[in-house]
Amino acid sequence: MKASIKEVARLAGVSVATVSHVLNKTKNVRPETRTRVEQAVTKLNYQINPMARNLRRGETKTIGFVVANMANYYYLDIARGLEQRLLKSGYRPLLIDSQEEKHIEIENVKNLLASAVDGLVIAPTTEDFSYLKLLIGRRHLPVVFVDRRPTGFEGDLILATNEQGAYQAVKMLIAKGHREVAFIGSRYDSTMMERVIGYRRALTEAGIPVNTNYIKMGAKVSVSLNELRHGTSFSQTRELLELGSVTAIFSGNNLASIGVFTCLREMGVQVPQEVAFMTFDDDFWLTMTTPSISAVAQKPGEIGKVAGDIMIERLLKQAERIEGYHNVRVSTRLILRESC
Amino acid sequence: MKASIKEVARLAGVSVATVSHVLNKTKNVRPETRTRVEQAVTKLNYQINPMARNLRRGETKTIGFVVANMANYYYLDIARGLEQRLLKSGYRPLLIDSQEEKHIEIENVKNLLASAVDGLVIAPTTEDFSYLKLLIGRRHLPVVFVDRRPTGFEGDLILATNEQGAYQAVKMLIAKGHREVAFIGSRYDSTMMERVIGYRRALTEAGIPVNTNYIKMGAKVSVSLNELRHGTSFSQTRELLELGSVTAIFSGNNLASIGVFTCLREMGVQVPQEVAFMTFDDDFWLTMTTPSISAVAQKPGEIGKVAGDIMIERLLKQAERIEGYHNVRVSTRLILRESC
DNA sequence: TCTAAAAGGTTAAACGATTACCAATCGATA
DNA sequence: TATCGATTGGTAATCGTTTAACCTTTTAGA
Incomplete structure (x- = not known):
């Protein structure tokens, strides 16, 4: 089976305590005995038993x-x-x-x-x-x-830096001339809250009134990427488009962006000519779409x-x-x- | 700290062996003592120490x-x-x-x-x-x-079922009228080999000669999805397009498909009008592209x-x-x- | 009533390490 | 020379379980 510390000790002609001390450098050992132990270790291909050690050490x-x-x-x-x-x-x-x-x-x-x-x-x-x-x-x-x-x-x-990230993104959209910018989030947690705050700050600083009809939250979170394509954020996007006034959409996270982009594509909306799009969270697939999608990239x-x-x-x-x-x-x- | 089996035994007024037997149902125990032990367990919120057990059991x-x-x-x-x-x-x-x-x-x-x-x-x-x-x-x-x-x-x-999967896919391409079908694989391992064999079988069965210039292999595998966009399969696709005759490309796996599709898109090739595309391995992003991409889906x-x-x-x-x-x-x- | 078997419970030896404590040896110093 | 301290090594307890072996009772059958 597998060699234990005992057999190493026997082969090296020392006690198990000494072997342990050599292994852990936890005490001085005469160079000569040290090498004897080390030779025994390699000869037996000894590997410490982590369970025994953990039990003893309590970790x-x-x-x-x-x-x-x-x-x-x-x-x-x-x-x-x-x-x-x-x-x-x-x-x-x-x-x-x-x-x-x-x-x-x-x-x-x-x-x-x-x-x-x-x-x-x-x-x-x-x-x-x-x-x-x-x-x-x-x-x-x-x-x-x-x-x-x-x-x-x-x-x-x-x-x-959720607040700043959203702030910069929306500020960029505003700089490109958009005034009717919508926000689609998902579950309302502390993180999403901070992103909304960033979104609002960008608008306010630019002197644009915050339109609460433009803020969509409370999406159901799904585990399935495929379900997400036609999930809550999909229908929320449609609602926004039906308003007729929105010229840019900012998505609060990577999961929401799936539904948003799917909707834009299926409704035949020209991006960015008719509606510009941007999302929090970068993801590989954002580079493969037509058009490719701008993002606030985290550093996970x-x-x-x-x-x-x-x-x-x-x-x-x-x-x-x-x-x-x-x-x-x-x-x-x-x-x-x-x-x- | 944490209760051990000993304290459970003491509280229940039995030996540790009995506690162990109750816990593991490894021996008959009088219902009365059993409940005594169980009560002690819940009272002390006893949780077995997995390291000790594992050490003893050797697993x-x-x-x-x-x-x-x-x-x-x-x-x-x-x-x-x-x-x-x-x-x-x-x-x-x-x-x-x-x-x-x-x-x-x-x-x-x-x-x-x-x-x-x-x-x-x-x-x-x-x-x-x-x-x-x-x-x-x-x-x-x-x-x-x-x-x-x-x-x-x-x-x-x-x-x-690699061979059959590739076979069915290429057969489908042929059924859609394609005769100049190329294959872009990656590292030449047993799995890719099987897919190539499926590809060849579909062609041969349809009476189409296998053109070895249409088979590109030996790509370097990368860990970075972003690097893959302009990796070996990208340039292999360009080589194929330069031949001027290829009307369909089959990609041997999900990683290769990234470079292939990127190339098609960047070269402005109309898919599927000018060149049809299909890949082994399904992936979420294949549904988000324009056009969306057909695939041989495994069931991972x-x-x-x-x-x-x-x-x-x-x-x-x-x-x-x-x-x-x-x-x-x-x-x-x-x-x-x-x-x- | 006697005997054998079954049931219920305990003792103690593992599992494979770590580590506190003790013992022996050896120079060096007073 | 006696003593001290450092160095090197060993002994044995311990971590928290499992489980073979053993000892008592009970139980059942004749």
Whole structure:
């Protein structure tokens, strides 16, 4: 089967304690014995048994990452950034999908706690996290939130510069001569709220009155990209077009943009000649459409990296309540394409 | 901190062995004592320590899933199907990305073996897996391959019906009147080989001679979707267009289709009037382009599920060499859209 | 009533590491 | 020379379970 530390010790003619000390550099060992141990290790192709070590040390070296919706590519990019940083420090992310369902999210968290992760990174489905307190109880477990701000629970938080991103985008539309700019969001969470605020600020600063008929919210979030094409944002777009006055549409996130663009295309609207279009969140497919679509690009990889760094910091320093919580904003940038 | 089995035993007034037996239903216990134990469990909010159990039982209840390229959505769908089945049997997938690099793949496998997974599902980057024998050595570890056939190592294998899929697609193009049909593949692996064979069979059956100038292979695989737009398949498409005779292009996979379509669009080619287009592998963005793009759709979720089922079977029966290896084909279907 | 078998429960040895504590050796110093 | 401290190594307890083996009772059948 597999060699254990005992057999290494026997082959090297020392005790298991010494082998352990050599392996972990946790005590001085005479060079001679050290090499004897090392030779035994390579000879037996010995690999430490992580379960035994973890049991003894009381840690798992895994960080649970609870993702709101794996169908949304955005979260995958976060996961990649996160993984990169965690691996560097010997930790490993454990990915799990909530499919935009609160009850699945809770189930996932329970599961991860049961498998004794050392930390939790959460991209929330909805904002309420009062349940987390009960589940975590009084053990040391750092929690980092990304993408949406939770309520009822405190932890580190990493968000994009939502307000500024939306502001810049709408300002750009205004600069191109648009005054009748509509906003199509989706679920009304803290993040979407900030984007709406940016949208309003751009209008107000330009002296354009905010027309609440131009703001469409409350879409149902779906897991299926294909369903999204004819989902709420599709019909909301049609409603806006029927007003007859809108000359530009800004979509509040990547999921909403699917329905918006599908509608524009199916209604035969000339983009950008008749209606200009822009969206929050960049995505690969925005480059493949005719016209290609302008976007406020987040840096999801960066968000993941920051989340990883903060997690590692907490893990190493066990400093969760020493200095309050981090509240990081990762910048966005405007990518202009053909749609405006 | 957290309650252990000992405290449950003390509270219930029994031995730890009895608690364990109640928990695992591994021995008869008088109903009365059983409820005493159960009450103690809920009262202390006792959760079993998975590391201790795993150490004792010598299993981790995790299955490593080594993905060739997480930027390719196809693998994500496989992962979802896999996860679904594994969770049902109390196992959990551990996802890890090889970024299309053989050396990262090997690193990943080593990592997973070191963390003592109970099984391995692999979507290979390249086909050579002779290294696996050495790494696994002589322990019981089921290995299931998906998407590409490995060489140098035997395991269960789950593939799409590549030959038939390509055959049907090209046959359809021929039925629409095309005789000058080109094929753009990418890396020349077993899977792409099968698709080429399907392509050739369709032509031959229709009495159309195979023109080897129409077959472009050997593209460099990239992880970046954006780079792929102007990668090898882009220039291969231009070469084909310069021949002046091609009336239809069939793309061998979803990655190649990105470059092909980008080229068609940037060269101002009318699709499907001047050149028809079709691709192996369905993807969300194929529905958002103008025109939308026809595809041979795999069922990645189904592939993942089958992989999960087979893995579970092996795990339960420990029957890896009793009955040879599975060799499953998951069907494809033609999705016709505007591009042909 | 006696015996065998079944049932209910406990003891203690693992699993494979880590680590506090102890013991021996050796120079160097007072 | 006796002592001190550093260095090197070993002993054994521990982490939280599982499980084989064993000991008592009960139960059932004759």
